[in-house]
Amino acid sequence: MEDERTFSDICGGRLALQRRYYSPFCREFCLNCPRLSLRSLTAVTCTVWLAAYGLFTLWENSMILSAAISITLLGLLGYLHFVKIDQETLLIIDSLGIQMTSSYASGKESTTFIEMGKVKDVVINEAIYMQKVIYYLCILLKDPVEPHMISQVVPVFQSAKPRLDCLIEVYRSCQEILAHQKATSTSP
Amino acid sequence: MACSGGGGHGQPSSAILSPVTPGSLSTSRTRAHSICMVSDFFYPNMGGVESHIYQLSQCLIERGHKVIIVTHAYGNRKGIRYLTNGLKVYYLPLKVMYNQSTATTLFHSLPLLRYIFVRERVTIIHSHSSFSAMAHDALFHAKTMGLQTVFTDHSLFGFADVSSVLTNKLLTVSLCDTNHIICVSYTSKENTVLRAALNPEIVSVIPNAVDPTDFTPDPFRRHDSVITIVVVSRLVYRKGTDLLSGIIPELCQKYPDLNFIIGGEGPKRIILEEVRERYQLHDRVRLLGALEHKDVRNVLVQGHIFLNTSLTEAFCMAIVEAASCGLQVVSTRVGGIPEVLPEDLIILCEPSVKSLCKGLEKAILQQKSGALPAPENIHNIVKTFYTWRNVAERTEKVYERVSGEAVLPMDKRLDRLISHCGPVTGYIFAFLAVLDYLLLVFLRWMTPDSIIDVAMDATGPSGAWTHQNPDTTQRVENDEVLDTPR
Numbered sequence: 095m096e097d098e099r100t101f102s103d104i105c106g107g108r109l110a111l112q113r114r115y116y117s118p119f120c121r122e123f124c125l126n127c128p129r130l131s132l133r134s135l136t137a138v139t140c141t142v143w144l145a146a147y148g149l150f151t152l153w154e155n156s157m158i159l160s161a162a163i164s165i166t167l168l169g170l171l172g173y174l175h176f177v178k179i180d181q182e183t184l185l186i187i188d189s190l191g192i193q194m195t196s197s198y199a200s201g202k203e204s205t206t207f208i209e210m211g212k213v214k215d216v217v218i219n220e221a222i223y224m225q226k227v228i229y230y231l232c233i234l235l236k237d238p239v240e241p242h243m244i245s246q247v248v249p250v251f252q253s254a255k256p257r258l259d260c261l262i263e264v265y266r267s268c269q270e271i272l273a274h275q276k277a278t279s280t281s282p
Numbered sequence: 283m284a285c286s287g288g289g290g291h292g293q294p295s296s297a298i299l300s301p302v303t304p305g306s307l308s309t310s311r312t313r314a315h316s317i318c319m320v321s322d323f324f325y326p327n328m329g330g331v332e333s334h335i336y337q338l339s340q341c342l343i344e345r346g347h348k349v350i351i352v353t354h355a356y357g358n359r360k361g362i363r364y365l366t367n368g369l370k371v372y373y374l375p376l377k378v379m380y381n382q383s384t385a386t387t388l389f390h391s392l393p394l395l396r397y398i399f400v401r402e403r404v405t406i407i408h409s410h411s412s413f414s415a416m417a418h419d420a421l422f423h424a425k426t427m428g429l430q431t432v433f434t435d436h437s438l439f440g441f442a443d444v445s446s447v448l449t450n451k452l453l454t455v456s457l458c459d460t461n462h463i464i465c466v467s468y469t470s471k472e473n474t475v476l477r478a479a480l481n482p483e484i485v486s487v488i489p490n491a492v493d494p495t496d497f498t499p500d501p502f503r504r505h506d507s508v509i510t511i512v513v514v515s516r517l518v519y520r521k522g523t524d525l526l527s528g529i530i531p532e533l534c535q536k537y538p539d540l541n542f543i544i545g546g547e548g549p550k551r552i553i554l555e556e557v558r559e560r561y562q563l564h565d566r567v568r569l570l571g572a573l574e575h576k577d578v579r580n581v582l583v584q585g586h587i588f589l590n591t592s593l594t595e596a597f598c599m600a601i602v603e604a605a606s607c608g609l610q611v612v613s614t615r616v617g618g619i620p621e622v623l624p625e626d627l628i629i630l631c632e633p634s635v636k637s638l639c640k641g642l643e644k645a646i647l648q649q650k651s652g653a654l655p656a657p658e659n660i661h662n663i664v665k666t667f668y669t670w671r672n673v674a675e676r677t678e679k680v681y682e683r684v685s686g687e688a689v690l691p692m693d694k695r696l697d698r699l700i701s702h703c704g705p706v707t708g709y710i711f712a713f714l715a716v717l718d719y720l721l722l723v724f725l726r727w728m729t730p731d732s733i734i735d736v737a738m739d740a741t742g743p744s745g746a747w748t749h750q751n752p753d754t755t756q757r758v759e760n761d762e763v764l765d766t767p768r
Contacts, residue, residue, distance in 0.1 A: 102733065104733070104735075105729070105733070106729070106730070106733040220361075220362045220737070221361055221362070222360070222361055222362070222372075222374065222375060222394070225393035225394055225397065226393075226394075226397055226729070227362070227372070227394070227397055227398060227401060227737075228735070229735060257733070257735050258735040258736075
């Protein structure tokens with residue numbers, strides 16, 4: 095089963111949430127951010143080049159122009175490869191664990207896997223972020239020494255930053271699976 | 283009983299002596315407000331304002347209101363925390379300038395405060411303490427945003443020196459368009475009305491309270507063979523430590539069976555040590571040094587008489603605590619002190635060594651002749667005077683009144699500032715108010731109210747806080763702060 099709904103992020107941008115239910119206890123949530131728009135790319139490039147031309151007329155040194163070109167190119171490559179995340183995926187399988195994948199605009203992917211034994215809970219938390227107070231989803235990890243304590247908090251959907259309604263959607267599904275996992279692991 | 287009596291000529295003692303009956307709590311169910319307490323001073327910092335905010339908030343939550351607290355970050359404690367009964371505290375990462383008060387540029391706190399006010403759907407902003415820059419900032423922004431404002435003043439001020447002239451001017455600006463002001467005693471009300479040039483009708487008097495269960499008498503802890511005088515105060519000029527150093531030798535010579543216990547720390551401690559040295563009173567005058575609030579009761583119950591030598595005081599909590607422990611109180615007649623206790627529980631003196639000695643001798647004679655009531659009886663009388671539930675009930679009435687009032691629109695507010703605060707200051711702050719408004723418009727354009735998530739209510743009518751399972755998500759929610767994305 096697969097469906098798609100649109101939500102917005104904390105700045106009002108559009109986000110698409112795809113849910114794939116492979117089985118009742120294996121679900122995938124996929125948040126798609128809008129692609130890099132041609133408009134903002136043009137705007138940034140134009141500003142850098144206009145500034146470079148301004149400096150060029152002032153100092154008459156052609157090094158500035160070549161520097162501007164290389165800065166734009168390298169900046170764009172770096173941005174696409176290290177900063178701009180197009181898609182964030184949360185895959186949760188009750189008997190295995192939770193896998194988080196972020197795909198960068200360049201195609202690079204980075205994946206983190208947390209096995210179920212280490213997961214204590216999935217909660218929605220509040221934090222002060224820049225000049226905002228936001229909600230975010232996070233995974234609490236068990237302390238290996240003391241299972242009642244929390245050793246680490248791993249935030250999910252860090253770059254997309256969806257709003258609360260979207261988080262609640264994901265949170266509910268995760269809780270269903272976690273509850274089932276707890277029930278099956280304690281019963282036998 | 284939220285007495286906003288005309289012009290401060292009311293009969294104070296009758297107003298504060300009327301005891302609260304527990305039954306009056308459930309009467310007159312008013313509508314629930316959404317209140318935001320703002321002050322630089324909150325736990326883990328310790329003091330009177332801090333405990334006032336905490337206790338008042340707890341009692342307001344008990345009465346069904348939604349309460350949140352906004353303060354600045356203390357060290358590693360920043361972000362959002364939940365206290366008992368779902369009291370939500372925002373520790374904002376703002377820079378601390380001096381004495382735990384934040385630096386103010388009047389504008390830099392607007393984005394965060396606005397975000398919080400919007401997401402919590404706050405209707406009333408209640409600021410505390412005139413020393414807190416953040417409290418004044420919040421008042422300023424709240425008025426720009428068109429929210430109702432209440433301010434509680436916790437201290438008395440002078441009029442003469444440069445620093446108080448400046449603070450008084452700022453207070454005038456800050457309070458001239460505030461909806462309602464609360465003072466802790468009639469003396470404090472008079473002081474605030476004069477300092478800030480206010481209309482006395484918008485100033486209410488609601489005293490502080492003590493938790494009577496914390497201050498219970500324990501007659502077995504004191505030795506009745508000698509008479510012990512207890513002093514608990516910071517040892518500073520304001521608290522009259524110099525008077526104390528005059529009283530000690532005089533009385534110790536006269537009464538060989540008299541001991542002093544002095545709790546507290548401060549720059550004037552050296553004077554007391556000098557006196558002790560000169561008159562060889564090491565076995566009779568004990569200096570305990572700084573006391574934690576929880577230890578105060580254990581010191582108080584060791585004595586028979588409590589001595590307070592303050593030179594200025596808005597509302598003296600110490601004497602109420604002492605009386606609640608069953609001690610006979612001897613105090614100076616300054617500030618709001620005469621309003622605090624009825625005449626048969628306190629001996630009032632002029633702030634001079636001679637008068638205080640006379641008062642103490644009277645108390646000693648009464649103690650020796652057994653004319654004083656038993657500590658248990660005093661405690662039972664005092665515990666009905668000042669309860670936090672009563673304070674919350676009266677504060678609620680202020681909120682009720684304020685929520686019916688209109689907030690000044692921008693043009694009237696500018697008029698008020700210009701006409702009230704003098705030609706120069708008035709125009710400067712009117713200009714700043716306009717800038718603040720423009721900044722607010724800009725912020726509303728950047729992040730419209732509609733895309734700010736409404737926070738889940740922990741307290742209030744639809745509060746999510748449950749007593750049954752405090753072990754689930756809510757407790758965990760306060761554990762980590764995401765200041766920078768990792």
